[in-house]
Amino acid sequence: MDDTHYRPISCDFHDLLEAAATRRSVVTLEVRDAADAIERVQARIGDIVTRPDGEYVLLDSGRPVRLDRIVSIDGAHLADYPD
Numbered sequence: 238m239d240d241t242h243y244r245p246i247s248c249d250f251h252d253l254l255e256a257a258a259t260r261r262s263v264v265t266l267e268v269r270d271a272a273d274a275i276e277r278v279q280a281r282i283g284d285i286v287t288r289p290d291g292e293y294v295l296l297d298s299g300r301p302v303r304l305d306r307i308v309s310i311d312g313a314h315l316a317d318y319p320d
Contacts, residue, residue, distance in 0.1 A: 243291030244305045247318040251285075253310055254294055258282040266294075267308040275308060 257264045266278045281297040285304075293301040308315060 241290075243303065245292075245320070246304050246307075246315060247320050250310075250313070250315050250318040251292075251304070253313055254282060254285060254304065254307070257310060258285055258294070264311050266302065266310055268302055269306050269308055278302075 261281055263279055263281055266280065268276050268278055270276050278296070278300075280300075282294045283297050284295045286293050286295060286301075290303075292304045294304065294307070295301055
C-alpha cells in the first residue's frame, strides 16, 4: 500500500468507527503497518480527526491510526465495505 497517498474509506465503514468512538468501548482493530504486516490492537477510539494527509482515529493511548491502514474493527473488514 502506498503510505503517502490517503485513500478515503467507505462511508459505512467510517460509520462503524464513529459508532465505536461514541460507545467508548474497547474494540479490536487490525492495522496494516508500514511493512504491510497486520498488527492487532485493542483500544478505545477517542476521536476521529482530519489532518492534511488523511483521516485518523485517535486511540485512548494517544496513538493515531490512519483510517486507510485499518483492515478490520471487531471482525468487520474494510474490504467488505465497497466505496
